[in-house]
Amino acid sequence: MNLQFLGGAGEVGRSAILVNDSLLLDFGMKTADPPQYPVGGLRGGGPAPDAVVVSHGHLDHVGSIPALLSGDARPPIHWTPPTEELALTLARDTLKLHGGTPRCPFTEEDVRRVTEVAERHGYRETFEAAGHEVTFFNAGHIPGSAHVLVDDGETRLLYTGDFHTENQRLVSGTTARPDADIVITESTYADVEHDPRDGVEERFVESVKTTLWEGGTVVVPAFAIGRTQELMLVCAAHDIDCYVDGMGKDVTRMIRQYPEFLRDGEAMRRAKSNARFVTGRDGQRKRIADQQTVIITTAGMLSGGPAMTYIPEIYANPVNKICFSGYQVEGTPGRQLLETGSAEIDDRHLRVSAQVESYDFSAHADSGGLRDFLSDYEDTPLLVNHGDSCEWFAEQLRDEGHDAIAPELGETVDV
Known part of the structure; x- marks a missing residue:
């Protein structure tokens, strides 16, 4: 061969x-x-x-x-x-x-x-x-x-x-x-040795619930394929309401057509019912960013997508939180934010006061x-x-x- x-x-x-x-x-x-x-x-x-x-x-x-x-x-x-x-x-x-x-x-x-x-x-x-x-x-x-x-x-x-x-x-x-x-x-x-998935999920859920209890907003940059749906399932399993924005919406609708390729098709159905999909019309994103809620959105490394609207809306409040859900490639805005506390977002240099955390949902x-x-x-x-x-x-x-x-x-x- x-x-x-x-x-x-x-x-x-x-x-x-x-x-x-x-x-x-x-x-x-x-x-x-x-x-x-x-x-x-x-x-x-x-x-x-x-x-x-x-x-x-x-x-x-x-x-x-x-x-x-x-x-x-x-x-x-x-x-x-x-x-x-x-x-x-x-x-x-x-x-x-x-x-x-x-x-x-x-x-x-x-x-x-x-x-x-x-x-x-x-x-x-x-x-x-x-x-x-x-x-x-x-x-x-x-x-x-x-x-x-x-x-x-x-x-x-x-x-x-x-x-x-x-x-x-x-x-x-x-x-x-x-x-x-x-x-x-x-x-x-x-x-790399991943931390046990149960522990990662537990820390993520505790952090998110704490921020919501304190009156903050959580933005979770996530890859559209796989990661968005995983996080939707996590939120549903822990009774956390969430919004979903970006390409992940279309991917979620699509994979629900193939439950035989999922671990639990019924759990995915419940997760879809638990989430609210963002249309992006009439300033909806800016209104959502002012709520005490979780927003799962592309892009996973802050290189585009609806995240470009949400981050500038929530970055200045130290009660708010940005929770990365995966690896940030060198040179991306996400990596820059993790390492320096600031990033170039939608042609703006933002020094972020919101809390920034990273979770390995690889x-x-x-x-x-x-x-x-x-x-x-x-x-x-x-x-x-x-x-x-x-x-x-x-x-x-x-x-x-x-x-x-x-x-x-x-x-x-x-x-």
């Missing part, structure tokens, strides 16, 4: 792996300035696969997929139903924000073509793609996320995609450990979770990708007895 790492090697973002020059696993986008795409470029310069298989619906795994259809090629795209819906939602959002500029690698017509070639599959349903047998297994990351098992008749490859071994309120942790001859593993949090396996998963593959060669410390983690795994390497960007590996 021949594997070419077109993205995601030694980095988080633009995941793309070409198998046997014919089957493409993911085709993402790295949110940088300017955005970065898989090696080889797009529109004729990139891969021309016979088929595409997608692990899950996050931008770093699906963000460039419509560009594969910009020419004459029409490779079928295989994914779970939620992943297709999420990919299309992200593509349309990219068009809305950057359509017609170099920051958008595809057109509306390319996005329309995606729906023509899309093929949906459930977990543990084997299908054929570019001459390979492929099977999805629940990866426990977000709704519809999948480990991808690829069999070319000689070698069985397990591409983990992004995964979590612990239960979240939204999805159950992965329990799948399919037999494989080679494993490509993510390593996003290889050097949907990725941490160091212990990765090792727990990989312990079932002690005699299986490992290829480490999707992380900022891939070579370091590969060395750690070698010291622990694994056969592990970290491919470089653009490298081809024969297994």
